[in-house]
Each structure stands twice: as structure tokens, then as C-alpha cells.
Amino acid sequence: MTETLAQRLGAVLKPLLGFALLLLVWEYGAPLAGIPPYVLPLPSAIGQRFAETFSVQMHGLAMTAFTTLAGLALALVVGVLLALLIIYVPVLGSIVTPLLAAFNSIPKIAIAPLFVIWFGLGYESKVLLAFLLALFPIFVNSVTGLGEIEADLIDLSTLAGGSKWRIFTKVRLMNAVPYITDAVKVAFPLALVGSIVGEFIGGNSGIGHLILSGQFNLDTPLVFATLLSITLFTTLGIGAVSLFENAFLTWRPSQRKR
Known part of the structure; x- marks a missing residue:
């Protein structure tokens, strides 16, 4: 020990x-x-600016966190449901997967102005951008986790008297949970990027708006301070997923080694 x-x-x-x-x-x-300090401010200057603008940054980060987590939650629900649809209706896989892959290749910053035109400057456009960036990794991992199960394991569960629902919840879904948590670790920063891009294009609040404010005022320490806030928020988010894995996925081989 x-x-x-x-x-x-x-x-x-x-x-x-x-x-x-x-x-x-x-x-x-x-x-x-x-x-020059305006090109690369010193860590001490960044720390001082971070302390001076802490309350403003937390207010902006709270708004960005809301759109990020809302988009991530929506991507989690839609991604898992689409994966289930493909698993149980395989013919749809040849339609849904190429469409999602093609849409995922489009730079989201290119369609961000359209979302602002369609949905305005409110939360909706930011949530949708966060959702779109987070959807594909969650969908791909969900398909892998829900689909790649040994047939012998399903047959054994059926012979043991398991119903279709029980086999789904105890075998198929439990096999997919580690894949989904791994996908969330990737999708969380992507959803955050989507929210910030939305704030860049058409926002009057949030941490992205604060970054633009620092840029326009040539306040480089403020820009770095906001990047520090974003880094801390991302680290906390991924850390929360890791804590979930440590608490509820103790049967996972990678968790047993710890």
C-alpha cells in the first residue's frame, strides 16, 4: 500500500x-x-490579472459552462440513441454514419454565423455548436461499446434466463459505459470550443466575449488569464469523469490496476 x-x-x-x-x-x-510583455506577459502578471478579474471571469465562465454542459448532455443523449438505432437497425448504419462523418468534417466556425442568424445571440446558437462538436466522438464510441460484444456472452446471458431488457442493461450497456466515458473526455473540450466559438461570432457574454475584450484592448495578460480559467474548467470537467470511473467502473481492467 x-x-x-x-x-x-x-x-x-x-x-x-x-x-x-x-x-x-x-x-x-x-x-x-x-x-515584450504585450507579446508574452510574465506568469506573475497573468496571475495578478487573474486575481483582479476573478469575479468577472467566473461570471463569464458560468455562462460558458452552461452552454457547454447543455450541448454535451444533448450530444450524449442523441449520440447514444443514434448508436442504439444503428445497432438494432443495422441497415441504417450505411446511411447515418457517412452523413455524420461528412458533417463532422465541416469546420464549425464556418457555420457558426448561420446559427447566429437563425437562432440569435442567445444561448441557443452556443448550445448547438457545442452539441455538434461533441456529437461525433460520443456517437462513434457508443457504436463501438454497444456493438462490439462477443456473441457467446449474449447467448450465455439468454441461456441464463435474461430478458432482452436485462441483457441490454446488464451486458450491452455496461460494456458501452467505459467507451462512453472515454468519449466524454474527448467531447467535453470540443463542446467548450464550440461554446467559445459561438461567443466569438455572436455573443455579448461568456468567457469568449472576455477574450475578445482583452484582445481589442491589447490586454494580453487578461487573454492569458481567461485561458487559465478555461484550462482549469476543462481539467475539472475531465477530472469529474475520472472520479465517476473510479467510483462506478471498478470492474474495468484499467481501474483495477490503480
Whole structure:
């Protein structure tokens, strides 16, 4: 147990030490290299600006978080339902999958102005952009998790007297949950990007609007401070998914090794 604790502490301390070293090099190396503060502000200046604008950033981040999580939740529901549709009606797979793949290849920033025209400057356009960016990875992983089950396992469950619903909930869905949680880790930052892009194109609030404000005012430390807020929010979101895995997916081989 002591060895495991030491390994976990080492896994945490090593990245922190590396990050601290990077900040030191940045803090003292940038002035020596002659880089102007308006191009690359020092970490101390960014930290100070972060503290000065903390309440404003949290207010903007709360709005961005709402559209991000709403779009992610919508993508989770629609992605899993589409995957189920393909699993149980295989003929639709040759239609739905190429359409989603083709639509996913379109740069979302290109259609963001259309969403602003169609749905206005409110939450709707941001939620839809977050939904579109998060949908494809959730759909693909859901199809894999729900579909790639050994036939012998299904047959054994049927012979054991399991109903179709029980086999679905206890076998097929449980097999898919790790795939879905992995997809959420990828889709969460993408949904956040979608929300921020929507705020760039047509928004008067949110963390994206704050980034534009810092850009227009040549307030580079503010831009970096907002990027710090976004990074912390993304880390917390992915960390929450990891906590869910540790708590409810203890049967997963990758969780047993920890």
C-alpha cells in the first residue's frame, strides 16, 4: 500500500515540478530574451490579472459552462440513441454514419454565423455548436461499446434466463459505459470550443466575449488569464469523469490496476 501511495504521489509531483520549472524559465527567461510583455506577459502578471478579474471571469465562465454542459448532455443523449438505432437497425448504419462523418468534417466556425442568424445571440446558437462538436466522438464510441460484444456472452446471458431488457442493461450497456466515458473526455473540450466559438461570432457574454475584450484592448495578460480559467474548467470537467470511473467502473481492467 505504501508503494502504491508513493507511486501516486510521484505521478502527481512530477508534472507539478515540470510545470513549476516551466513557469520559472518563462518568468526569468522572457525578459532576458527581450520579449515584450504585450507579446508574452510574465506568469506573475497573468496571475495578478487573474486575481483582479476573478469575479468577472467566473461570471463569464458560468455562462460558458452552461452552454457547454447543455450541448454535451444533448450530444450524449442523441449520440447514444443514434448508436442504439444503428445497432438494432443495422441497415441504417450505411446511411447515418457517412452523413455524420461528412458533417463532422465541416469546420464549425464556418457555420457558426448561420446559427447566429437563425437562432440569435442567445444561448441557443452556443448550445448547438457545442452539441455538434461533441456529437461525433460520443456517437462513434457508443457504436463501438454497444456493438462490439462477443456473441457467446449474449447467448450465455439468454441461456441464463435474461430478458432482452436485462441483457441490454446488464451486458450491452455496461460494456458501452467505459467507451462512453472515454468519449466524454474527448467531447467535453470540443463542446467548450464550440461554446467559445459561438461567443466569438455572436455573443455579448461568456468567457469568449472576455477574450475578445482583452484582445481589442491589447490586454494580453487578461487573454492569458481567461485561458487559465478555461484550462482549469476543462481539467475539472475531465477530472469529474475520472472520479465517476473510479467510483462506478471498478470492474474495468484499467481501474483495477490503480
